[in-house]
Amino acid sequence: MPMPNRTLLARPFENHSRRPASPHSSTATMDIMGVPMSFNRNEEIYGEGEAADYLYKVASGAVRIYKVLNDGRRQIGAFYFAGDMFGFEPGDEHASSAEAIGDMTVLVLKRSTVLALAARNGDVARQLWRITANELDRSQKHSLLLILSAQERVTSFLLEMAGRSCANAELELPMSRQDIADYLGLTIETVSRTLTQLESAGAIGVLAARRITFRNSGTLNRLRPC
């Protein structure tokens, strides 16, 4: 994994090679605000322990947030796609690291601005709370995933991804097998094997490594105990 330039990342509003962009400021709601910023594949957006000065919204592409244990194991805590917000921590520093899965663009908001807005505007405060609550919900679902069998985890993962992408019959996965494995608490080999099993069982089709079709959603749903 490449080592990105953190000083750039820590100050997205400065003019640097990455993306100047026209800065809108002081718009009414959180939705409209934000300075565009681009990242390359596998580039770090922020690191665990860094000051959580900014809040991000995915404009295009996908993001993974993860933690690394001191023995090197990585756990991916969540994936974020276009429209999702991430990086808003209760504390002053990020609890996880964030990386771009492919080339992508985010909108960046200043934490202090958002907090000041929330203090004056109850709607914004409620919106903040809602974002955090949704994260909590997602995290709890993720915990549930991790006690399932490999087949159940992979199935749940596919259905989750399908539910979050607009497409219904065909699924385009932006992330690698390793990312999926680290999200599901499995090895890359087990993920791969399980996908081929599901294909043999007629539940899915693997057109390419990252292109999945759903052939028999009944079979899939029967494999998901949530």
Place this chain on the structure above:
Amino acid sequence: MPMPNRTLLARPFENHSRRPASPHSSTATMDIMGVPMSFNRNEEIYGEGEAADYLYKVASGAVRIYKVLNDGRRQIGAFYFAGDMFGFEPGDEHASSAEAIGDMTVLVLKRSTVLALAARNGDVARQLWRITANELDRSQKHSLLLILSAQERVTSFLLEMAGRSCANAELELPMSRQDIADYLGLTIETVSRTLTQLESAGAIGVLAARRITFRNSGTLNRLRPC
């Protein structure tokens, strides 16, 4: 598990056999408010899917919140002890069930009251957000637990419990081995075996099934990769 009377649980402010109590109302902060209510061992406080009309604070005893998969597996998402708040859901209904681990007492707050208070008072709103954010943090740590080895999970669990109880050298566990197992995503046998292993290794002492002493915290910390 006994089937408690849900109608009582759903309306804690009505006078019933359980606990009348003198109702304080309209105090300045969330901390002071709350109507006392008692529950017996293994009694349900609320069920998954029920209306989340109340917010709870543990006065004494301990609580487990959990979900049950349709095949019967149970996952405990969190334990709560004296001083902890729980049951506050972003949505209108509870995402998990809650049960008393032993006989216990909670303080009950009305959701609508708290929300109204938050709308007028920025401090209360921030407090609400803080509670949710802490839950998120706890949930993410829980996810991390679930990818560890059995020994690491049990060790992390003991250290977590030790950190949350005032006592430092000796730990009194209120929950059963089954509760621990369902929290850690292990079987009861594996939890039991791992505890005896830790005892043989000189890391802990098992005075009684639910009384643990820490003999060698260095060994314990070496077993915790977080």
Place this chain on the structure above:
DNA sequence: CGGCGGCTTGATCGGTCTCAAGTACGGTGG
């Protein structure tokens, strides 16, 4: 064409689950 990264497949190992006894403890009744 060669090389490399990402993915699949195979063979074996090991940790945890499962099934099955056995033990300790607390309560209840004699």
Place this chain on the structure above:
DNA sequence: CCACCGTACTTGAGACCGATCAAGCCGCCG
């Protein structure tokens, strides 16, 4: 006080699932 019981916990033997180690395969780009 002890006998009895039920519940919670421990311990053992074996099976199984997923990890590990190790090749191969595929697609992409130079």
